[in-house]
Structures are given as C-alpha cells and as structure tokens.
Amino acid sequence: MEDCKAASSRPFIPRWRVSRERNVASWVYLLSGALGLLWWTLPAPRRDLDPASTPISTPATSPFRWEDIVPSKSLEYHDYGDGFQCARLEVPMDYNQSDTTRGRTFALAVVRIPAKVSIDDPRYGGAMLINPGGPGGPGTLQAFLSGRNLQTIVDSEKDPSTVPPNASDKFFDIIGFDPRGVGSTTPAVTCFPDSTSQRNWELQVEAEGMLGSSPNALQRNWLRTHALNSGCSIYEMAAADDMQGEEAMMEYVSTTLVARDMITIVERHGEWRERQGRLAQEVYDLQHGPDESRAILRRTQWHVDREPLLYWGRSYGTLLGTTFAALFPNRVSRVILDGVVNMDRYYEGRGPSVVVDADAIFARFGEYCHEAGPEACPFYAEGGSDTINEAYWAIENQLLNASLPVMASATRGPEVVTWTDLKNILRVAVYQPLLAFPVLANHVSELAKGNAVTMADFKHRRHFGACPSSECRLAGPWSSQCASEQDNTLYASAAILCTDAEYMTNYTWDEFEGIWAALAADSRSLGDYWAQIELSCVGWKAKAKYKFTGPWSAVTAHPMLFVSNTLDPVTPLHNNFLGLFYWSRILKGTPPLLRHHYAWQRPSASTFKPGHFLLSALFARRT
Template structure:
C-alpha cells in the first residue's frame, strides 16, 4: 500500500516510551567505528577500481602499462601475468550458442586465476574452483582479486606443502565476469557515461525509496519504465544484441566452456612438464604426468563455490549438466522455481527475525558495544527504533555542512537503508546501524551525513570520454554498469516478471510488505525494476531444476537469512538426490558474513575429500553482532587462528550494500 502524506510507516506492537540515554561510548570506540564504516563503504569501489588498474605483462616490463583490452580474446585459455600475483585471460565464446558462427556473435569473458600453491602437474593439484559472488551482475574478477587467497585458505589442505601428502589438495581459484559485466565484452550500458548514471542514482536517493511518500510509487513506476524503455531502445541495434543473451542459461553454458578450456590448458601444461621431467631424468617412457593431467574432452567436471545469485547459477548448471558436477557448494540459496517462474515471494520469510535478533544482541552487548542501547531490554530498544521511524518520517533531520562535506538531510529512506545494510551483514553493520540511529536521536546527524557522503563515488567525464563521445567505451568504466547488468539478468530470466499494471504491482508490494516490514519496500522495488522490460532471452533452460548429479551438492544456509531463507536450501535439496543442507546458526545474507570455523572446515572437507557433513548438522559462528561470543571459549590452534583471520577478513570486506 502506498503511504499517503501524514500516514505512519509500519509500527510494531511494542509500547513507545522515553528511556534514559546510556553514557557516551569512549572516544576511541567511536573513532574505531568511524574507521570501520569508512573502510567498509570504500572497499568494493576500490576493488573495482583495482580491477581496472593497468596491468603489466612479463613481456612488456619496462614498456607501457598493460590493460584488459590489450589481451586479445582467444578460443583457448591464454593467461597473462596480471595484478602482481594473478593470471588473466579473455575467453572468446558465442554470444548465441544456437546462432551462427559470425563476428557479431562473439563475446569475450574476462577470467582471472589465483594460481594453486602447486603446479598442475603435481599430484596434489586439486583442480580449479570457479567462484561467483552473486548479484546478478557481481564481478568474479573483483571477487578473486580481493578474496582469492582467502578462499584458498578455506579450501586448501591445512597442511603445509612440506608436510603434505598426495591426498592433500591445493586449488586454483578462478573468477570470471559474466557476460555483459565489468571487463567482459560487449558491456551493457544504458547511460551515455558514468556521470549521467551517477546523476540518475542521486535522483533516486533524493526521491526516496518505495513508501517514503504518497507519490513514491508513481515516481518509482515512471522511473522504472523510463530506464527499461531506454535500455531496450538503446540496445536494439544489430551490434547490441547482448541484452538477449545475458540471462543465467548461457552463463551456465559459459561455465561449461570455461572448465573445458581449463582442461585443455591443464593438458598442455602437463605435456610441457612431462617433457621437462623426462629430459631431466633421461627417460622417455614415463607418462604419469600426462595421464594425471589429461583433458577429458566434453567430460570435464565443475568445482564451484557460489553465493546468493551464484547459488542460482550453480543449481542451473547442475540441472543442465548433472553429470558434470564434481564439487558444488552453494551458500545463501535461491529458490530456482520461484526465481524463474515468479512471483518472487519466497525470499522474506525470516527477514524481520534478523532485526528482532539485532535488538536482542544490542541489549546483550550493553552501552559500550551498542550505541543505541536502552534500559528495559530488547523491547525498549525496538520501541526507540520505531519511535525514530515516526519522528524522522514527520520531520527529516537537516545537517549543516562542515570543512569536509556540504550540508545534508537525513530522511526516513536513509534510516531504512542503514537498517537494510545491517540486515544483510549484522556482524559488521549492526554496530554501525546503532551508531547512526543514536546520531539521529541526538539530533545532530553529522555521523550519518558522513556515512552518506562516503557511499557516493565521484563520476567525472574523462578527456577520453569527451573526445570519443557518448556511449563510447571510454565513457563507461568497468564495474559501473552493475545496475544495468543486474536488471538485464533478472528481467530476462523470469519470463513475464515485468508484465504487470501499476495496480497489480501495488498488490504485490502489499504482499511482500506483509512478509517483511523492514525489507518489503526494497524487495518490491527489485521486481518493479523489471516493469516494461521489452527484451526477452533468446535461450532459457525451462527445467526441471533438478538432477541426479555425479557428486552431491552442499547447500549452506543461515538460520535467518535476509533474502535467501534456510527453507530455500531444504527445498532445493529435495530436487538433487544425496545433497545435504548445512545450517549455520547465524543471521544475515550467506554464511560468510558471520565467520564460523565449523562451516569453513565442512567446506574444506567437501572440496578435499567429497565428504558431506551429516544431515542435520548445525554450525555456530565464532561471534554474533555487538561482540557477542557465539562459540565456545576453547583455545584455538595456530591453524584455526589463521583460518579464522581469513574468514574475518572476508566478512569485513563483503559488499551487499
């Protein structure tokens, strides 16, 4: 239901009463919180910028910097040294797998490889694990750039190379930018340059989210239609058919091609190693390395770890190619039936429970850990939050500028946005949410204004963009088009998902609002973004989304997940015989947002040996929001300490915001 001027946002049943404000946290604690906020907000933008930093190839040392476009796409994997310790390639694949082999029917997939600790000829080489961070529209290149080594710490044997056995495995970690995303070409772009895209986003921020005013639906509806019509018209040309080929089905086929080309590359590496070995040992009949690295043409199997939307990609691959599954771990599970066929109503089952738990953890953490703490327990904290929702709805907070930024206004939409961030990543953003809520309560808003300012990334037209003109390659930097890529995938995956009237959408909006007061407005916007999307996918796998895989799948779900409830994992497991659901007793989106040694060791065991955890296994995280200890206080081994440090770094640098 669209709120009219003067209406109140949803309120819980808790009584609202004034409470005594706790003593102020130490200045040092506030500084640490501010540093954390700043770091977390900048990290993903920095990842994408790093992914666009010029590279250097060994052959070009001392010459001009090397860039992604300087790698010529090839039909085989041809790796170049990049980003100091990585290897990069651009794999040429068909845009339309069912089309003709013409120059216009080509795409180039950007691929990055974190090399294994051992050579592919080593018996301890375990293969290449593909990763997908979610989205849709997330960059696998950026994921591996920032987390590749950390992922290796989870999946590799915990034995050092000197103490390991042939049964201990060490893996390549491979990330790829799905078609239309980041460094893969051609790139989807519905704006003439980054500056125009940033203006559009700032307009969205100023207008507020769904439910922020009586006019919010009318404005959001027309903005969605304008963008959908503009994208469809812009990409209607003969050389811009990529919009019809970015859905999940061809991306799953791309993964099949990537593992095939990796098998081909592995065989060549093995042949070279065998020749070198035979020459060094003066033997000519030894073919052990060749046998171990042989390319299984058409039968290469997938090792994969996918998160969020990446679970949908993984389950789609498993349904299309069940005989090619070797290890597939899926964390934060999407319900494939609801995703592909609509109406997208299975996502918010547990979302509001996360907010309830945050109030409980805030109470347990006390005023030193939770700046929004109130005497009277979780109910008092919830009441203070609900009162704040009403107050800022009626009277947004103006914030004067200072020497670091200009003036700001803190609105109901801003408050809901920080709550959304905390729902996705409670351990990291729960304390940030509490700090910002208290900042509003104090009537200053300066910390919140700093937070808003740091979420914005300046977008200036480069001299190359000005010279080359609108919609040129120079005008859209890699990573900036994630909004268009996300919509293009979502709106072409589910046939007819954007075919609704404004009144029909209002009914859907009410439905998801009833499911989650804290997240319903945002989730409704996800579907609204598809309103009027004209382009349809040329190739859609119609299912069934099930299969008797050659090795069982490992599904992972939090007890309370923001948009991929644990129920989804159990539902999907029913369609894949032998698969197992591992539950992590934590809150937030995907298990990796709450580090757990138990979960990490289960994932490691799965990739090392193929052994699944026992059905019904529940892992606990090491920490809950606001510093609450969740696991036992037993002393950690050196290896566990190192593993926990890696998991913590992943959690701190994940980006769902």
C-alpha cells in the same frame, strides 16, 4: 572542480590494505548505496581466514588494463601481479549460431589464483569457479577480494612445501569470471552515454527516495524505472553503429547462457592444462630421461567435452549452480551452494516469500545492543531488547514524517537526511549484522539526540563526481571508451534478472501494489526494499533467446552441498533444493550469533569447523 575527476577504467580493484575500522565504515556506506538494487549479493572483503595474505596492488611500472589483453578463444593467462593471473576468453553470443566464424561474441574477464602446487603435481586438484551473487556480481572482484580465503578452505590444510607429495592432499586454482554484460566483460550492459550521465541519474534516484518514502514514491519510481528500462533494454546504443542486424546483446545475458559459458571455461581450462602438461613432460624427460609411463601427460590430459565443474556459488550464484546442474548434470563434480535461491521463485515468481527471516534477524539488534551494555552500544536503553528495537522504529517513523536539514560543514555541502538514508543502512545491517549493527547503533543514537550531522557526513561519503575521461570525450557518447568507465553492476543485474524472470516485466500497477503490500506485511525491515527490486523490470523489453524452463531436478554425477544459515534475510533455509538433486546434502549453520546472509562470509565456529572439514574432504575426494 575538486570532486569531479575522470572516471577510471573498470574494474574497481582495491590497491591498498586499510585498517579494519576504515574497511568496515567504507564498505557499509558503499553497500548502503552502490549495491542498492542487487537481489542476492552483498560481498565484503574478508582476510581473517588468511591474515598473511598479501595486499592487492598494481605493478607501478605497468598499470593493469583489461583492454590491453587481446581476447582469445583459448585461455591465455597474463600475470597481473601479487600472484593473480588474468585472461579474456572469447565466447559466442549465440551458441546456436550455425556459422561459428560469424556473429557477435563476449570477451569474458577471467581472474585465476594459481594453486599452491604446479599443474603437473599429483596434488593438483583442478580449478574451482566462483560466483559472488547478484545477478550481476563480478567474479573477478570476488577473486581479488576473497579468492585466497576460499582457496584456504577447499585446499588441504597441509603446507605443500613442507610435506612429501601425497595424492590425497589436493590444492586448487580459484577462477573468478565476470558473466555476460557484467563488470570487465565486454560488451558490457550500458544504459548511459557516459559516467556523468549515470552519476546524475543515480543522485536523482537517491533524492526522490525509495518505495515507502512518500505518498508519491511509487509513481516516481515506476516512471523512472520505465524510462531507464525502455531504452536500456532494446536500443543498445553503445553498439548500434556496428550491429548491422546481428544479435542484440540484451537477449543473450540470461543465466542459462552464463551456465553454458561455464562449460566453455572448464573446457578451455582443460585445454590449457594439457598444454602446460606437455611442456612439463618435456622438461621432465630432459632432466630425468624419457618417462615411458607419461605420468604427467596422463594427469593433465584434457577430457574433451567431458571436463567436470568444480564450483562455489553464493546467493544468486547458487541459482547459477542449480541451473547448471539441471542443464548439465553429468558435468557436476564438486559443487558448493551457499545461501540458496529458490529457483521456482526466481524464474516464475511462485513459492514462499524470500524475506520471512528478515525481521527475526533485525530483532537481534536490540538483543546484541542490550547484551553489549551502554559502554559498547551507544543506543542502549533500559528495558531490554524490545525497548531498544521500538526506539529504532520510533526514530525511523520520525524521519518518515520529517526529513532533517543539515547545514554545510568545513568538509561538505548541505545535506538532507531522509528516511531512505536510514533504510539503506538498515538493509545492510540485516544482511551483515556483525558488520553494520554497530554502525546503525551509532547513527540512530545521534538521531535520537536530534543530531543528524553524523548521518549527513556518512551520507556525503557516498557522493562523488564523475567526469568522462579524455578517451571518452574524444570517442563520443555511447562509445566503448565511455562504457568502460561506468560501474554497470546495477544495470547488468536488471538485464540478467529481467530476461530470466519475464513475469516481472508484465506487472500492472494494481498487481504490483498487491505484491508490495504482501512484502511489507512479511517484513517491516526489508519489505519496502524487496518491493523496490520487484519493480526493477517495469518497462523492460528484451526477451531471452534461450530461457530456462526446467525441469529443475536432476541426478548429478556427484553430490552437491547446500549450505544455509538458520536465519537468512533473503535466502531462507526452506529454499534448499535437496529433494530435487539426488544424493545432495545440506549443511545447516546454527550459530548463536547470526553472521551473514550466507554462511561462509563470517562463519561461526559451529558451522565453520565441521564445514571446513566437510568441504576439504569433499574436494579432496575428487576423482
């Protein structure tokens, strides 16, 4: 079977550079399906800040596999190639386990982009941890895709190889990690016996449609979610044979414990830095004679139980950052929180709607199309932006009333284009207007002509087969070999969310209908989608062993920087927590063209230029 190929081991790592056009199309259709239930994340590759960055590739003679790295309680970095380093850091599942030699552990997948200077250089500024959002977003993938861009922003603008060392110019490591249960961290959240079962389930979910697609959509989605969660949340079949009464993993994936893992990462990095410093001091002494000041050792000293956090969190990553700051305020050094999630709304379900900006963003679709004119925008219509937007809604309503059958072609089988298909593209367009508005315009212009072939081709590109590998077939269903082949992003997202936000597991049918109605009233473009997310914890049974209950304010050791767009689809500006964290500051982007759900994915000149200066200064002043 041509499209049924053995699943590859996690993680997905891009191994080639593609043209911008292909890149945009690929990411729009992937995001319109694969990330369909993530709350606060929508990562996309971006190289325009660093056009000379090298493509990501796997050494041909030695393919990289995470399972080849033996987990360690210390950070031991292994070369991946292209300047990346990888490690698997062992952390306890339960930090309160009285006997540290017992109990289960997680092996966190870690990717490091080394600083442009060595760690013994006076200009070495430390390691900045990053999180792309989610919950459930893999930080290792973010490091591979955009870590160098982030490094460019926080580093000194000077080329360290062309100027004399100056301690005021700082250069930083970038560290991305997959949180508990996510991506290449093991054990991973696993809800299916193998990749084929997972793919079959996801195709059925797509075929039945999202909330709002039919009068029976709520019933079908409710029952499906309950069936999935009632098993996934408590059985942990992938580890059932080995557990023997030990910790149940799903009780230990909360944001609170991920914040605690960040303490472990910075402590272990400090330990590693000191080891490297000792080696560098020995080399210096051999080459130059004994250095009585021991300057390298002093600069690289591990500050045991006091290592500070440097951090950049996007979207849900801001929730992780504010949780960390509330729990460990004395560890906060330089923290950037971009696209701020409301802690009260996330943890307790209280507070303003998150989608209040979404329709104002979609309104720009008509504006931009009208400004571009008929040559650049295929959905252009005389009469202005309102006419264009109303034409879109008319097409959406037509699809809601009658899906469109499309016959097979030379390259794909038959398809049925549905309202859900169009809403998935709309969702991506509202999250990433500059990326997806042109894609949306192309598809609705063809639908307006009665042509659904283009949409069917687009939809088909998201369909793929999945067959278990020989290792999975040999080990059997629910084995770790089968688990490692599954993309667990959506299911890890639910595991974290549902243990953090326990209120979402208790909705009655009537309560949920009220929530859905309120969201639909708040946003025509994203209301149904966000209601789908609110539904994602129905039937979830696992309870977090350590649940963060506040207080959600603190006086941090250093100020944090909150970054927000004036319009944001799911993290509106009023979410910033400036008043809760003393000395913190907010940087507000007010671009003439809305760019993205968080400010630095596609920053406008009005945000990026002062922002780059501010961030560089913020990190350069680190002491």
